[in-house]
Amino acid sequence: MTSQLLRKQSGQGLHYLDKNEPLTPSRVSRTLVPLFHEDMGYPSPLASEGTLYPFYTPSDPLVVDEEVLVSPVHPLEWRRRTQQARMLLQHFHAPLPEHHESVPMARILELSIDPHGEWLRQVASLKPDTHVIGITSQQMYARQATFFAAVQRCHNMHVQVCPLSLPLPFPAESLNLIHGSFIYASLPEHLWPLLLEECFRLLRPGGVLHLLECGRGESTSAAAGALCAAYRHSLELRRNASRPSIPGARTVRAFQPEHLPTRLAKTGFIAVEQQESLLDFSAGTPFHGTLRDQADDFFQLVAPLCTHHTAPLSLEDYQRAYHEMQLELLETTFRGYWHLCIIRGYKPSGRLSRPIASMHRGQLSSHIRLQPCSLLTMQEEAQQHEQVPSEEADNRED
Numbered sequence: 001m002t003s004q005l006l007r008k009q010s011g012q013g014l015h016y017l018d019k020n021e022p023l024t025p026s027r028v029s030r031t032l033v034p035l036f037h038e039d040m041g042y043p044s045p046l047a048s049e050g051t052l053y054p055f056y057t058p059s060d061p062l063v064v065d066e067e068v069l070v071s072p073v074h075p076l077e078w079r080r081r082t083q084q085a086r087m088l089l090q091h092f093h094a095p096l097p098e099h100h101e102s103v104p105m106a107r108i109l110e111l112s113i114d115p116h117g118e119w120l121r122q123v124a125s126l127k128p129d130t131h132v133i134g135i136t137s138q139q140m141y142a143r144q145a146t147f148f149a150a151v152q153r154c155h156n157m158h159v160q161v162c163p164l165s166l167p168l169p170f171p172a173e174s175l176n177l178i179h180g181s182f183i184y185a186s187l188p189e190h191l192w193p194l195l196l197e198e199c200f201r202l203l204r205p206g207g208v209l210h211l212l213e214c215g216r217g218e219s220t221s222a223a224a225g226a227l228c229a230a231y232r233h234s235l236e237l238r239r240n241a242s243r244p245s246i247p248g249a250r251t252v253r254a255f256q257p258e259h260l261p262t263r264l265a266k267t268g269f270i271a272v273e274q275q276e277s278l279l280d281f282s283a284g285t286p287f288h289g290t291l292r293d294q295a296d297d298f299f300q301l302v303a304p305l306c307t308h309h310t311a312p313l314s315l316e317d318y319q320r321a322y323h324e325m326q327l328e329l330l331e332t333t334f335r336g337y338w339h340l341c342i343i344r345g346y347k348p349s350g351r352l353s354r355p356i357a358s359m360h361r362g363q364l365s366s367h368i369r370l371q372p373c374s375l376l377t378m379q380e381e382a383q384q385h386e387q388v389p390s391e392e393a394d395n396r397e398d
Contacts, residue, residue, distance in 0.1 A: 053224060054224070055224050055336055056228060057216060059213045061185055064238045074301065080293075080294055080298060083293065091287070092277070095119050096123065096177075106176055107174060107175045108131070109133045109175050109177070109179070112180060113141060113145055115140070116145055116148050117134055117159060119181070120132055121157065125152070128156055130156060132157045134159045135162045136159065165187075165188070172201050173201075180210075180211050182212065183213075193267070197267060200269065206347065209264065212342055213260065214257070214340055215341045217336070221325050223325035235305075260341075260343045264343065265345070270348050277341075279337065281338070292330075
């Protein structure tokens with residue numbers, strides 16, 4: 001079987017196997033299987049438990065440039081996104097960060113809601129005095145989320161149909177918090193700067209942009225690694241075809257979720273912070289069954305992309321690897337992780353509309369920082385000190 005052959009290979013980088021030929025180092029085939037190793041810069045809790053292979057993540061792109069690869073209203077995609085939203089709420093235990101739950105907020109916006117508005121309804125219930133708004137490009141998502149909000153009696157929740165590729169229909173400096181989960185999967189790469197500029201415009205001074213993406217996934221399933229490699233190789237072929245380059249030159253490098261902290265800083269956000277969270281979906285964990293369904297749905301949805309005439313896998317190879325993956329995910333020794341990444345950036349308050357370069361230099365790290373709260377407090381204190389001399393001068397004149 002495919003996975004049995006894959007496990008016999010060793011080394012680094014891409015490995016090639018031929019399903020019809022004896023397993024020898026000189027043979028080359030169409031199945032690509034990248035392996036994760038500690039010396040490749042991928043630290044992992046699985047390092048001592050065997051070879052690691054790439055695994056599907058919720059940030060895997062489903063839109064290449066302007067081409068939509070998977071319909072948002074496909075039944076499998078509908079279920080996949082709904083399951084993700086519920087799983088994240090269980091994983092983080094609360095929809096908002098701890099230091100924002102007790103902060104008064106007038107308006108909160110969610111970018112690209114899930115089909116049932118799970119996150120929106122949780123926040124609306126948690127903060128009944130806050131106006132919670134969600135936007136989506138899908139009319140069916142808006143109708144479904146609005147229906148569930150009415151059933152739950154979330155009268156402070158509103159959903160509006162608006163693609164992220166257009167200017168967001170809200171007044172400048174009207175929002176306290178903007179939240180988005182796995183937007184990288186559905187937003188074309190060239191639109192990210194425009195979206196971040198819109199978020200900066202809409203936030204009030206001191207407001208926060210809160211984004212959640214998945215840096216990478218990994219597991220002990222070799223067959224899942226083969227499917228992921230075929231999928232990502234097909235994406236690269238489409239990117240190269242849509243972005244022709246000068247002969248001998250490389251095409252435009254694809255934007256990755258890990259670039260978001262730098263992009264936030266360039267947009268004007270200050271005190272950018274990054275926090276990592278490990279979601280464990282190994283055998284025996286609460287999320288194991290959900291992730292099996294997620295992987296099944298995802299690789300069914302992208303099968304046409306991975307099995308066309310220029311793809312690295314034939315339909316027969318793809319189906320074989322898919323069924324092998326299903327069996328490997330059922331093994332009691334299966335281990336799998338999503339490396340989630342939370343990125344936050346704050347809009348400067350006071351007179352400063354854009355930070356100078358030194359203000360956010362050295363603040364882009366993978367550690368939790370409490371600097372934003374203290375920074376805003378310092379800015380408010382500075383404003384108060386500026387007002388005191390002016391008041392004393394007025395008293396003297398009187």
